[in-house]
Amino acid sequence: MWSTPFVLSLLLATTGHAIQSPILEQSDGCGKTLPKKVTAGGASANISITSGGLIRSYLIHVPQSYDIDTPVPLILSYHGRGKNASEQELLSQFSNSSYNPNAIAVYPQGVANSKGTRQWYGDPDAPTSINDISFTSDLISHLLSRYCLDPTRLYAAGKSNGGGLVGLLACDPVTSGQIAAFAPVSGAFYLNKSTGELPPCNPSRLPIPIIEFHGWKDKTIRYLGGPDDSDRGNTTSIPVWVDGWAARDNFSVIQNVSSSVCPAPYKKVTKYNWNNTVEHYNISNLFHDWPSTYPNDDGNFTTCFDATSVIMDFFSRWTL
């Protein structure tokens, strides 16, 4: 059978212009029945894969609306350090059809250290031998071959150390070319201990669409950077990190700033926006929290929006 890109180029060659009805790209998983443990609209399934010589696991939610012949987007959602995949499913709500009716949601799980703390590549305590960037790439190949996905609509979100990993995925030449848009929440962007700098950032395409949310009162991963709460390492200042992406994406230093995102009586939220491609929310009353309108696993402080809804809207605007 011809691959979709081939058929598409054939159509373009024949007609000379893109045809009106959208032709979705599709993965090898299209037409395949769901794996035994996985039910559309059912509880998430715990699935294992081998990557980098380790057995890794993830939770997968397939929406009720899933049809084996219709490609859908994929959302990867990474938990914070010391948390696990099911906690991230609860916190980020990507399995909730109110936020995400159509995309498959996958919650990868980090490897636990000798003290039983699960973490991701990029954390100062994470052994560099466990490469969660190549794990992500292996996971993407595995999912594309089993589920009917649109390979141009793969997205990544994550909390804290999981957000730090999302930032590294955006910088990696391979994964930056596989994932269409990135959403770190309370991202832990650690500086290299020996250089005092962020790790090298080499995306294979530009612009990289990226959105970050950070609580001004965050004491775990401070808004202005410096030592984390356990003094295991220094993180970068969030405005410096965001400016770095704006510069990399070739936007001018003059951004679009809105301080009226949340009207009174909500506490002040400032949004920075470069051409709807690099976006950042500074939430004055939040700590190390996934922003939400209701109390969640991270805490009882709320704001006027759910980060999950804003992320869904951001992702929906980007395809590879």
Ligand SMILES: *[C@@H]1O[C@H](CO)[C@@H](O)[C@H](O)[C@H]1NC(C)=O
């Ligand atoms: C999946 O199940 C295994 C075995 O019980 C467990 O070790 C692992 O943590 C689970 N993974 C997820 C993502 O829940």
Ligand SMILES: *[C@@H]1O[C@H](CO)[C@@H](O)[C@H](O)[C@H]1NC(C)=O
């Ligand atoms: C994930 O964490 C929750 C809450 O602490 C716990 O109930 C659950 O057993 C954990 N799951 C795994 C697979 O470790």
Ligand SMILES: *[C@@H]1O[C@H](CO)[C@@H](O)[C@H](O)[C@H]1NC(C)=O
């Ligand atoms: C899904 O999200 C909606 C909107 O926040 C909420 O009312 C509902 O309780 C959530 N459902 C579940 C199962 O958590």
Ligand SMILES: *[C@@H]1O[C@H](CO)[C@@H](O)[C@H](O)[C@H]1NC(C)=O
């Ligand atoms: C930190 O930078 C040094 C010098 O470039 C490099 O050798 C080392 O691998 C980096 N550490 C991490 C965790 O990436």
Ligand SMILES: *[C@@H]1O[C@H](CO)[C@@H](O)[C@H](O)[C@H]1NC(C)=O
């Ligand atoms: C954090 O930065 C400070 C100031 O540059 C430095 O003295 C300290 O050693 C750093 N801490 C770590 C854990 O790298």
Ligand SMILES: *[C@@H]1O[C@H](CO)[C@@H](O)[C@H](O)[C@H]1NC(C)=O
């Ligand atoms: C960056 O922007 C400048 C001015 O807007 C433009 O001349 C240049 O071609 C752009 N560079 C890239 C790599 O897009």
Ligand SMILES: *[C@@H]1O[C@H](CO)[C@@H](O)[C@H](O)[C@H]1NC(C)=O
């Ligand atoms: C400025 O921000 C608004 C609201 O987020 C957006 O609609 C608009 O396109 C942005 N303009 C530029 C130039 O970034």
Ligand SMILES: *[C@@H]1O[C@H](CO)[C@@H](O)[C@H](O)[C@H]1NC(C)=O
């Ligand atoms: C801003 O976004 C619009 C719409 O996506 C795009 O056409 C335009 O090239 C972008 N401008 C810059 C400077 O990147």
Ligand SMILES: *[C@@H]1O[C@H](CO)[C@@H](O)[C@H](O)[C@H]1NC(C)=O
């Ligand atoms: C973030 O919000 C706090 C509280 O409103 C404010 O003091 C700080 O200047 C803001 N920083 C940026 C970069 O918006």
Ligand SMILES: *[C@@H]1O[C@H](CO)[C@@H](O)[C@H](O)[C@H]1NC(C)=O
């Ligand atoms: C949120 O409020 C509830 C009820 O007052 C309390 O039991 C819980 O400990 C609070 N959660 C956090 C993280 O502070």
